[in-house]
Amino acid sequence: AGYLNRLRRTEPHLKSFLYVSDTVLKEAEEIDRRIQRNEELGPLAGVLVAVKDNICTADMPSTAGSRILDGYRPPFDATAVRKLKECGAIVVGKTNLDEFGMGSTTEGSAYQVTANPWDLSRVPGGSSGGSAAAVSARQCVVSLGSDTGGSVRQPASFCGVVGLKPTYGRVSRYGLVAYASSLDVIGCVGSSVADAGIILHMISGHDRFDATSSKLHVPDFTSQFISRDLLESKPLKGLRVGVIRETLDDGVDPEVISLVRGAASHLEELGCIVTEVSLPSFSLGLPAYFILASSESSSNLSRYDGVRYGNQVVADEINSLYGDSRAKGFGSEVKMRILMGTYALSAGYYDAYYKRAQQVRTLIQESFKEVLDKNDILISPAAPSAAYKIGEKKNDPLAMYAGDIMTVNVNLAGLPALVLPCGFVGGGSTCLPVGFQMIGAAFDEEKLLKVGHIFE
Ligand code: GLN
Numbered sequence: 001a002g003y004l005n006r007l008r009r010t011e012p013h014l015k016s017f018l019y020v021s022d023t024v025l026k027e028a029e030e031i032d033r034r035i036q037r038n039e040e041l042g043p044l045a046g047v048l049v050a051v052k053d054n055i056c057t058a059d060m061p062s063t064a065g066s067r068i069l070d071g072y073r074p075p076f077d078a079t080a081v082r083k084l085k086e087c088g089a090i091v092v093g094k095t096n097l098d099e100f101g102m103g104s105t106t107e108g109s110a111y112q113v114t115a116n117p118w119d120l121s122r123v124p125g126g127s128s129g130g131s132a133a134a135v136s137a138r139q140c141v142v143s144l145g146s147d148t149g150g151s152v153r154q155p156a157s158f159c160g161v162v163g164l165k166p167t168y169g170r171v172s173r174y175g176l177v178a179y180a181s182s183l184d185v186i187g188c189v190g191s192s193v194a195d196a197g198i199i200l201h202m203i204s205g206h207d208r209f210d211a212t213s214s215k216l217h218v219p220d221f222t223s224q225f226i227s228r229d230l231l232e233s234k235p236l237k238g239l240r241v242g243v244i245r246e247t248l249d250d251g252v253d254p255e256v257i258s259l260v261r262g263a264a265s266h267l268e269e270l271g272c273i274v275t276e277v278s279l280p281s282f283s284l285g286l287p288a289y290f291i292l293a294s295s296e297s298s299s300n301l302s303r304y305d306g307v308r309y310g311n312q313v314v315a316d317e318i319n320s321l322y323g324d325s326r327a328k329g330f331g332s333e334v335k336m337r338i339l340m341g342t343y344a345l346s347a348g349y350y351d352a353y354y355k356r357a358q359q360v361r362t363l364i365q366e367s368f369k370e371v372l373d374k375n376d377i378l379i380s381p382a383a384p385s386a387a388y389k390i391g392e393k394k395n396d397p398l399a400m401y402a403g404d405i406m407t408v409n410v411n412l413a414g415l416p417a418l419v420l421p422c423g424f425v426g427g428g429s430t431c432l433p434v435g436f437q438m439i440g441a442a443f444d445e446e447k448l449l450k451v452g453h454i455f456e
Contacts, residue, residue: 001025003048007092007139013120015112016133018053019061020093027090042088044202049084050134050143053094054101055186056175057081060091064177065099065109065127068329069310078175079210080144080186080203087202092140095130099331100301101148101179103127104400105393106155108333113390116158118432122387125155128189132159135189142190142199148179149289150383150407152187153419153437157382160421160433162452164188164196167443168414169214171200172207180296181212183289183411193420193452194225200445216443224450234271235454240375241267242277247380247406255425256434260381263422263436263455267379270454277371277378281363285409288360290401291344291353292412297334298341304329333397361412368413368439376447378439381406382419386432406437416440418448420456 004024011017031046051057054064056074063069077085085091098108106114106129114129116122117137124133128145132155135143145152147165156163165187176186186203190196201221207213229235243264248257268274306312306325313328315321330338344353371378383406393400410417419435426432440448 003092003138003140006137010117010137010139014115014117014133014137014139016095016114016124016130016137016139017050017093018063018065018096018111018130021060021091024048024090024092031088042086044084045088047089047142048092048140049089050092050095050131050140051081052097052128052131052143052145054097054146054177055081055144056177057091057094060094062094062177063111064101065097065111066329066331066334067110067311068304068325072310074175076175078186079172079207081175083203084199095128095134095143097130098127099334100177100297101127101146101151102297102333102337104150104154104403105390106130107390107394108331110331115390116387118160119387119430121389122432123158123390125158125383125387127151128187129155131189132156132161132163135159135161135191138191142188142195144199144203145187145189146176146179147185147187147411148183149293149411150404152189153407153417153435154383154404156189156419157433157435158387160435162190162193162196162421163419163435164200164445165410165417166200166204166445167214167416168411169212170416170443170445171203172205172210172213174207174209178300180293181300182296183293193418193449193456196418197221197224197449197453214443219446221446221449224446224453227450227453229450230454236267236451237271239272239377239451241272241274242371242375242378243274244282244378244380245276245278246280246282251384251402252381253385253425256381256385259423259425259434260379260436264379266455267451277375279367279371279409281360281367282409283405284360285364285412286401286405288357288364289404289408289412290340291357292361294337294341295344295354296341298338298345301330301334301338336397364409365413368409368415372441376440377451380437380439382435382437383407386425386434410439415442416445416448418452420452
C-alpha cells in the first residue's frame with residue numbers, strides 16, 4: 001500500500017506510467033490471504049514490478065509509446081513477464097518510453113513527457129525513462145526495460161538507480177516489441193545490484209519462442225548476494241579492471257570523469273588491479289550503431305501497416321490505407337529512422353553503409369574480446385553527462401545521439417553491462433546522480449553482479 005500511495009501522489013508530477021493496473025491492491029490482498037493460510041508462495045510474492053510499455057502484457061495495453069499501437073492489448077505475456085508473474089510478482093503498470101525505444105530522453109513518447117525525480121525540469125533519460133524514474137521514486141520495487149543501445153543503462157545513471165543489460169540472448173525477447181533485433185535485450189532496473197540481479201535470475205534462460213535465446217546454463221545469480229567475500233578486507237583481490245581510456249576524453253563532463261576515476265580507486269581499495277586499457281575502435285560505435293539500428297528498425301516496423309496491428313485510417317484504396325495509417329501513427333523520430341534505415345539498405349548504398357557498419361561491428365567485437373581476455377571487467381562512464389533539461393536536445397537529434405557513445409558499443413558486441421551510482425554532480429540547489437558502467441565478458445553477468453554488490 002505504501003508503494004501505491006506514493007505512486008498516486010508522485011505520478012501527476014513524474015508521469016512515468018502510461019497505464020496503472022487497477023487490480024494491484026486486490027492481487028496483494030490475495031497474497032496476504034495465502035500467507036495467512038501458510039501456502040507455498042513464489043520467491044517474488046507480492047513484489048511490485050513495472051514493465052516498459054514495449055513489453056507485452058496480457059490484460060493491459062502495450063503501445064510502445066506509439067500512436068500506431070494506441071489501444072493495442074496483446075493477448076499474451078512476454079516470456080520475461082510470464083516468468084515474473086509465475087514467481088508471484090505483481091505487475092503494477094506500463095512505463096513510458098521514447099516511441100519504439102528510439103531516443104534517449106523519453107520526450108519521444110507520443111503520449112507524455114516523464115520527469116526526472118531528482119529534478120522535475122530534467123529528463124529521466126531514455127528510452128526506458130519511465131522504468132528508471134518509477135524505481136527511483138519508489139513507485140515500484142523493480143522494473144523491466146529494454147536496451148538496444150543503452151536504454152536501460154543511461155536512464156539508470158540519470159535517475160540514480162541500478163540498470164542491468166544482460167548478454168544478448170540471456171533473456172528471451174519473445175513479447176518485446178522489436179526495434180533492432182540483433183541488438184535488443186530486456187534488462188532490469190532496481191534500487192540495488194541485488195534487486196536487479198534477482199530479477200535477472202528470474203527472467204533468464206532459453207525459450208522456445210525466441211530462437212536467439214541461449215541454451216547456456218543460468219547460474220544462480222542470487223548466490224552472489226550472500227557471499228562470504230564481503231567479510232574480507234580485500235574481497236576483490238586480484239580482479240583485473242580495465243578503465244577504457246577513450247571514454248574519459250574530450251566531450252565528457254569533467255565532473256563525470258572524476259567520479260568514474262573515484263569509482264576505479266574504490267575498486268582498487270577493494271583489491272582490484274586497475275589499469276588503463278585502450279579500445280581504438282570505440283568512437284566508431286556510434287555511426288555503426290545508428291546505421292544498423294535504423295536499418296533493422298526500418299524492416300521491423302514495416303509490420304505496422306494499419307491492417308495487422310493497431311490504428312487504421314479510413315481510406316478508399318489500399319495504398320493510402322497503408323500510407324495514411326503510417327503517416328498518422330508514427331512520430332517524427334521514428335519516421336526519420338525508417339528513412340535512414342531504408343536508405344542504408346537500398347541497393348546502391350548497401351555496401352557503403354550497411355555492409356561497412358557490419359564490418360565495424362566485427363572490429364568492435366574483436367577489440368572487446370582482446371581486452372576482455374586480459375581483464376575481468378572494463379569500466380567507463382554510463383553517459384557523458386548527468387541528466388539535462390527537458391527540451392535541451394529535443395531539436396538537436398545529433399546531440400542526443402552523441403550522448404549514447406558510452407553504451408552502444410556494448411550492444412554491438414552483445415556483452416553484459418551493469419550501471420550503478422557512483423556519486424553526484426552539481427552544487428547548490430542542483431544535485432544530480434551519476435552512474436558508471438561495468439562491462440563483462442559474454443554470459444559472465446555473475447562477475448558483474450558480484451563486483452557491483454561489493455562496490456555498493
Ligand atoms: N538512445 C538509443 C537510440 O535512440 C538507444 C535506445 C535503446 O536502447 N532502445 O537508439
